[in-house]
Amino acid sequence: MGRVISIISGKGGVGKTVSAINIAACFNRAKKNAVLVDCNFTTPNVALSLGSPIVPVTLNHVLAGKKKIYEAVYKHYSGTKIVPSSLSLKALKNTNLENLPRAIRDLKKLSDIVIIDSAAGLGREAMLSLENADDVVIVTNAEMPAVTDALKTIKLAEQMNKNVLGVIVTRVRNDNKELKMENIVNLLEKPILGIVPEDDHVRESIMVRDAVVHTKPRSKAAQSYGRIAAKIAGEDAEDFVSKNFFSRLFRR
Ligand SMILES: Nc1ncnc2c1ncn2[C@@H]1O[C@H](COP(=O)(O)OP(=O)(O)OP(=O)(O)O)[C@@H](O)[C@H]1O
Ligand SMILES: [Mg+2]
Structure with missing residues (x-):
């Protein structure tokens, strides 16, 4: 039986989808059997960000009871597996979210x-x-509104007895308008899994519909995601990045 890891924030637009795509891509490159599911039903972005906005079978078909989950699994050309949600509002109407636990x-x-x-x-x-x-x-981002929403999310997760692995602080600019990392740790009382800098290579990767760990594996954002994925997998971050991962990616 697999393990389910939810990437969540509270505040919108902080970098969840970019993080989920890059972590999934890292796991795939490290030969782990991982799949990324788009549970953002109202505004799904995963397939869009990986170049397959329209697919014949989506998670919505599965939740509507019309298809099986294995029929909704697609492979990006990089090998990353995804289960997309439908972009259509009509499909959303017929989607029974009560069926999600069974699909997962x-x-x-x-x-x-x-x-x-x-x-x-x-x-x-x-x-x-x-x-x-x-x-x-x-x-989260290193700004108070995002950190406040992250704290609420952590409290809710803990009330539900979920294991909060830690926090990704992303789009970090390192200027004096941001909270310091130690303040974020003090507020959230969770370990920081990684700090992802504001990096234009991320936006470029979205333009070419791929993960930045593939398009620019040597970029700061990609290197951060490599270490974050290693930590989530419980492996030594430096080992994961240098030996298994970026050398191979770089030759790709
Ligand atoms: N490290 C980064 N450097 C630069 N831009 C980034 C970085 N991470 C994310 N972005 C940009 O931030 C925007 C929001 O990212 P993303 O879609 O991942 O956020 P989200 O939390 O999933 O949003 P939503 O709540 O709407 O689902 C994207 O347009 C992306 O280009
Ligand atoms: Mg998103």
Whole structure:
């Protein structure tokens, strides 16, 4: 049985989808059997960001009881596996979110790691991501509104007895308008899994519909995601990045 890791934030637009895509890509490159599920049903972005906006079978078909979960698994050309949600509002109407736990359970039988990209906020969609998680990874920016929402998310996750692995602080500019990392740790009382800098290579990677760990493996953002993925996998970060990972990616 696989393990489900939900990537969630509270605040919108902080970098959840970018983080989920890059962590999934790192696991795939490290030959782990991982799949990334888009549980942001109202505004799904995973397939869009990986160049497959329209696919014949989506998670919505599975939740509508029309298809099996294995029929909704797609492989990006890099090898990263994804389960997309539909962009269509009509498909959303027929989607029965009550069926999500069963779909995730079925996916756990097929994969070692199921990564969930969550919706913003703490409404029903985000709560479903938490409910279906074994482990939770919080994404925030180094700004008070994002950190406050991250704290609420952590409290909710803990009330639900979920294991909060730690926090990714992303889009970090290192200027005097940001909270310091020690303040973020003090406020959230969770370890920081990694700090991802503001890096234009991330936006470039979205333009070419791939993860930055593939398009610019030597960039600062890519290197951070490599170390974060290693920590989530419980492996030595430097080893994971230098030996298994970026040397191979670089030759790709
Ligand atoms: N490290 C980074 N450097 C520069 N830009 C970034 C970085 N991470 C994310 N971005 C940009 O920030 C924007 C928001 O990122 P993303 O879509 O991952 O956020 P999100 O939390 O998933 O948003 P939503 O809550 O809407 O789902 C994207 O347009 C992306 O280009
Ligand atoms: Mg998103």
